[in-house]
Amino acid sequence: MKLRRFLSALAFVALIFGLVACGEQEVVVQFDPVNPVIYLEAGSEEGNGSEEKPYGDILDAIAKAKELGLAGAEHITLKFGAGDYSLTETLTLSSEAFGGASLEMICEDEEMAVVGAWLPVTGFTETEVNGVKAWVADMPMLNGELVYSHQFFNGDYERLERPRYPEAEDGQLRVEFCTDSERNKHDPKDQTNTPNGLATDAFYFFEGDIPENLTNIEDIQMRMYHWWTSEMLSVKNINYDTNLMEFQDRTWMNFVDNNHQGGPYFLDNVFENLNDPGEVYEDRTTGKLYYIPYEDESIDSFKIFASTVDTIFIIDGMNGSEAKNSLTIKNIGFEGSDWKDVNLFDYQAAQNVKGSIQILNSSYITFEDCSFDHIGNYAVDVRTYVHHVTFDNCSVSDIGAGGFRISCDNKNIYPVTDEVPHHITITDCTIDGYGKIHGAAVGIHLQYAYDCVIAHNEIANGVYSAMSVGWTWDYGAHATSNITVEKNHIHDIGVGLLSDMGGIYTLGEQPGTVLRGNLIYNIGSAKDGYGGWGIYNDAATSYVTVENNIVYNCSATAYNTARAKENIVRNNIFGLSGDGAVQVASEESYNEGIKNLTLERNILVSDFAAIYFSKYTWFTMTDDSNLMWDYTFGENVLSIQQDFETYPEGMLNAAKKTNFDKLKSNGYYNNAVVADPLFADPFNGDFTLPENSPAWDIGFEPIDISDVGPRK
DSSP states (O other), X not given: OHHHHHHHHHHHHHHHHSOOOOSTTOOOOOOOSSXXXXXXXXXXXXXXXXXXXXXXXXXXXXXXXXXXXXXXXXXXXXXXXSEEEEOOSOEEEOXXXXXXXXXXXXXXXXXXXXXXXXXXXXXXXXXXXXXXXXXXXXXXXXXXXXXXXXXXXETTOOEEBOOEESOSTTOOEEEEEEOOOGGGSOOXXXXXXXXXXXXXXXXXXXXXXXXXXXXXXXXXXXXEEETTEEEEEEEEEEETTTTEEEESSOOSSOSBOTTSSBOEEEEESOGGGOOSTTBEEEETTTTXXXXXXXXXXXXXXXXXXXXXXXOSXXXXXXXXXXXXXXXXXXXXXXXXXXXXXXXXXXXXXXXTOOEEEEEESEEEEEEXXXXXXEESSEEEEEOTTEEEEEXXXXXXXXXXXXXXXXXXXXXXXXXXXXXXXXXXXXXXXXXXXXXXXXXXXXXXXXXXXXXXXXXXXXXXXXXXXXXXXXXXXXXXXXXXXXXXXXXXXXXXXXXXXXXXXXXXXXXXXXXXXXXXXXXXXXXXXXXXXXXXXXXXXXXXXXXXXXXXXXEEXXXXXXXXXXXXXXXXXXXXXXXXXXXXXXXXXXXXHHHTTOOOEEEESOEEEESSSEEEEOSOSOOOEEEESOEEEETTXXXXXXXXXXXXXXXXXXXXXXXXXXXXXXXXXXXXXXXXXXXXXXXXXXXXXXXXXXXXXXXXXXTOOOOOXXXXXXXX
């Protein structure tokens, strides 16, 4: 340390006395040699990083920080003023580049400093496109090349839509049938994870479905939402003689939907359908950007923001310690980064979509009071050899994929090493509006990690699951363990496009993982699909504790378990959901002699729906001391029966009684109490219990939701 300070002092002396004067206007900036502060101000020109003449360009500030770090600085602060900063290339931050110095990027103003990875498009003139009034402008150049963007925003930072076919927002076509020729099959070694061992790069469409003479075919994407995936493939060729559409890559899923018929799809970025106000289209063959204006918009000073780079920061090799962070970023927003990857071979949760900010080989990093908005991919991607990273009081909105992905590059490493991310903390954050481009993305996607905390967050308005924890579908060694998911507010998930989803979704054996004190409601699946569950313990989920959660108003059941073992589900309130309170979706574990779960001291309520929902008469569950009630049937609660609404009225009562007695004789409903829990107003989300509630008779403990969600 003494040698480092001596070198710093020498650098400081050189900085002051070693400069050659260039006239009376020469200004010598005297940065602290150990803890320098570099200033930035939006719009500043010809700055030098001083408080009097701050930089206006982030690239200049980073270059100066690297210079000072290599000269011996120990901690470098980039102090931003509030305002908008443009970033036109990906920045890589590493300890080596800063000479081992730690870095702090902060904005101390009341408003944020915002880093935007987009460029304005101006100079629009009037024209006509497809028979309607349009505006057109030249796309900007960046680093000598024409910018080709996949997403655009108006001057108020509202996302603009690309034209689609069919035009209606929910308009869609149907695949006639899938191809099955040898050229469309996987290499045999890749077939293990593919339904039916077949994935295709083409399908047949119905005669007359696809218009002829489409412009720029290779810039059109075929979009399909089905099962739990959202396919996005660039069109390669359309053969109108055979009605065959070929793609530039292949899909993981067959082109079928939940009913095993031809899947629903539409075409995105179709020039011939550019005709509705708010739509935008870039013709990269001419470099022109077309826009259909609203009646009240004026062409004077009109501008559109076109996304540029898809990665803002790569944080690689920033390593700190408990005593000092390697990187702290506070009160800074990140916006506008593009999505450029299409034809991604994703089979769940958009797991191959990268992050706008990527973190690898780094430790002791904090993002505080930051925002991530209008981004095309995942906001943040935590990868290999990363630990002790905190995201506190951050917000994510209008996001192409999801908020946070913790991935370890999709590898299950066991025995666990430091390559697996650990001690990742996400607290008091808000994720609102995700899956805008990659619909199967998850709000918080934790694949492989251990000793992590996800607490007091709010996740809402997403296309697919709010949270996914774990990433293996088989029993056995799993790198994920000791994950605390606590006091999160999850609501309004699912927009009727995808199936097989949950508010909180889990996979694999993960001892020490706890789902505790979460409030989850308004979870819905595809209109013709299945499985909008509140808490979903899917394949091989094991050794997980689910307690003190309130889950209601789900399109399927409030709680669901598939192939799973040795999970404890206790002291929860589950109910008022379409299919019932609790579902056991597999009897495989029964045949293997494995116990799915222990269900105890829960309050299970329904309204003309099942308490226990399963198509199996037998399932391996130990239940004890649960309180249950049906607001339509009263004490005559129903279980087991699927599709019971199709029963004639006379048979329905018989089915209820038969099922209850049958379950009782088979060892279920142990110490069950069938009574009205006397909730204050359950149909409006108030599950407050009075002193005389029968819930206390089963040993139920009060659930405090006063601090659920972000506390700041």
